[in-house]
Amino acid sequence: MEGSISQLGQYLGAGLACVGMAGAAVGVGNVAGNFLNGALRNPSAAAGQTATLFIGMAFAEALGIFSFLVALLLLFAV
Amino acid sequence: MxxxxxxxxxxxxxxxxxxxxxxxxxxxxxxxxxxxxxxxxxxxxxxxxxxxxxxxxxxxxxxxxxxxxxxxxxxxxxxxxxxxxxxxxxxxxxxxxxxxxxxxxxxxxxxxxxxxxxxxNRIIAATKAEIQAELNVATAKADAEIAAKAAESEVRINEIRAGAMAAVSQVAQDTAGEIVGALGGTADPAAIVQAVTERLKG
Amino acid sequence: MATEGQSEGLAFHPLDQFQVKPLFGDGPIEWYTVTNATLWMGIAILAIILIFVVGTAGRSIIPSRIQSIAEVIYSFIHKMVEDIAGHDGVKYFPYIFTLFCFIGFSNFLGLLPKSFTTTSHIAVTAVLAVMVFLTVTILGFVKNGPAFLKLFWVTSAPLALRPVLAVIELISYFVRPVSHSIRLAGNVMAGHAVIKVFAAFAPLVLMSGIGYVVTPLSILAITAMYGLEVLVALIQAYVFTILTCVYLKDALHPGH
Known part of the structure; x- marks a missing residue:
């Protein structure tokens, strides 16, 4: 119970950093949704674009992973 | 490289x-x-x-x-x-x-x-024709035989009929002579023959 | 280590699984020390030998099960390299295949209980990503000379915007190894840590009544996360490899 202000800041900051993962979730959902949208309009072209889909998802997801990393750094490494 | x-x-x-x-x-x-x-x-x-x-x-x-x-x-x-x-x-x-x-x-x-x-199909047709020809030959032969037999029979029948006719007039003359004798008369055979012949002609 | 200190509460140690420990003895970790990381890298090598060397020893026209696994992976990566990096990228196929195999096998072996996940460490993924970065950069300059710098000069943009875009492209080029490595390590580490957090809730049934609700839920959550992690293990290996192919394409054909 004698935790300091800096510890409070760490935990608050970690929680706030995790909000950034919501953005990644929106981004990944956006990528997948738009891919599905296009794929249903033109199913014959969809098979050739799965690589692009995964690249886009990876880029969108990486930023969420960064925010998760910031949260972990705040919790454990500061 | x-x-x-x-x-x-x-x-x-x-x-x-x-x-x-x-x-x-x-x-x-x-x-x-x-x-x-x-x-x-x-x-x-x-x-x-x-x-x-x-x-x-x-x-x-x-x-x-x-x-x-x-x-x-x-x-x-x-x-x-x-x-x-x-x-x-x-x-x-x-x-x-x-x-x-x-x-x-x-x-x-x-x-x-x-x-x-x-x-x-060809074999069937050929066989059919062959059979038909044989049949025709056999039929003709049979017809000829039948005709020959029929002619023979006709001759025989005519003979028999002629024989029967002769027998009938003989029997009638004999019967007429016997009947005339039984009735007590004497009959001239020639007259009997004539009479019987006339009756038979009818 | 957790139980003695706080036996009355739940013990959350989601990161203990990532500790590098010496296999024999308890001394300091020198660069040559045989650690659990060494052990699991060795197991990955053994698994690769088992599938790709022992499994294909028959060279049969009609493949056995293990041989068809090896062939499926081979054709998959070969097609990926050919489709993305082009025909002249096929030369680098063994290099890319090595990366895919190491990452894929490490990810999957890391999903075994009690195992150590080598790819969850920034040090490991950073080396992989820096190797790719150096290979691609050196290759780009060797193959194209100074023309490789055209990669940063976007000719399809208006002339006024090009210097700004060049700066952005340059920054994004140097961020590549960072995102490349942190994506892999972060994904793997996050998944494993989340499983560990859920697992920490599981013994609650021994402590209080609410555990009768929480314990089954946590076990269910572990199962679901595990399924997701199996997917992530494959997808992250795939993404690492496909991004390597994309960077390789940039090095071989920087014009577009």
Whole structure:
């Protein structure tokens, strides 16, 4: 119970950093949704674009992973 | 070319890793000197003292995997796949050929079937005609025999009829002479004959 | 280590699984020390030998099960390299295949209980990503000379915007190894840590009544996360490899 202000800041900051993962979730959902949208309009072209889909998802997801990393750094490494 | 480049890169990375190892061990020592309080609570991923160890073993593992794959596994799998493609292409060609042969055989079979049917029809017609001819001959022969027999019978019947007629007039004359004798008269045979003949003519 | 200190509460140690420890003895970790990281890298090498060397020893036209696994992986990566990096990228196929195999096998072996996930460490993934970065950069300059710098000069943009875009492209080029390595390590580490957090809730049934609700839920959550992690293990290996192919394409054909 004698935790300091800096510890409070760490935990608050970690929680706030995790909000950034919501953005990644929106981004990944956006990528997948738009891919599905296009794929249903033109199913014959969809098979050739799965690589692009995964690249886009990876880029969108990486930023969420960064925010998760910031949260972990705040919790454990500061 | 590729191998040279990759080799150069690998050696460069190894050199870099070597420096990193020295730096890391140095850092690790200072961290150890600084104290254990931060080390145990922090993320293991950020524990710099283990970096040199991991990087060294990672490079060893990568070089091993690269050598195993590029020297043994990949050429082998590549040749197996190429072999299979060759075999499949050959098999498909052979199958095409067999299919063409089968179609040819089917055509020949159908042709033979048609031929056989025509031949059978021809034989049937010929046999029918032959039988018909034989039949005609037999019929004619039978007709002739029947006609001959009929003529013969006619002759016989006429004879019998003539005989019967003669017998009838004889019997009538005899009967008439006997009847006349029984009635007590004497009959002139000539008169009886004449009378009977006249009656018989009726 | 957790139980003695706080036996009355739940013990959350989601990051303990990532500790690098010496296999034999308890000494300091020198660069040559045989650690659990060494052990699991060795197991990955053994698994690769088992599938790609022992499994294909038959060289049969009609493959056995293990041989068809090896062939599927081979064809998958070969097609990826050919489609993305082009025909002249096929030369680097063994290098890319090595990366895919190491990452894929490490990810999957890391999913075994009690195992150590080598790819969850920034040090490991950073080396992989820096190797790719150096290879691609050196290759780009060797193959194209100074023309490789056209990668940063976007000719399809208006002339006024090009210097700004060049700066952005340059920054994004140097951020590549960072995102490349942190994506892999972060994904793997996050998944494993989340499983560990859920696992920490599981013994609640031994301590209080609410555990009768929480424990089954946590076990269910572990199962679901595990399924997701199996997917992530494959997808992250795939993404790492496909991004390597994309960077390789940039190095071989920087014009577009």
């Amino acid at each position: 590729a191998n040279e480049t990759t080799g150069a890169v690998t050696s460069a990375t190894e050199a870099a890793a070597g420096h990193a190892t020295e730096a890391a061990t140095a850092a690790g020592h200072t961290a150890e000197a600084a104290g254990h309080a931060a080390g145990s609570a922090g993320m293991p991923q950020l524990d710099v003292s283990t970096f040199g160890n991991q990087i060294f073993w990672l490079l060893v593992a990568l070089v091993l995997i690269y050598l195993i794959l590029s020297k043994i596994a990949l050429p082998r799998i590549g040749s197996v796949l190429a072999n299979r493609h060759g075999t499949i292409a050959k098999d498909i060609a052979a199958a095409e050929e067999l299919k063409a042969k089968a179609q040819e055989a089917e055509k020949a079979y159908n042709q033979a079937l048609v031929d056989a049917r025509n031949e059978a």
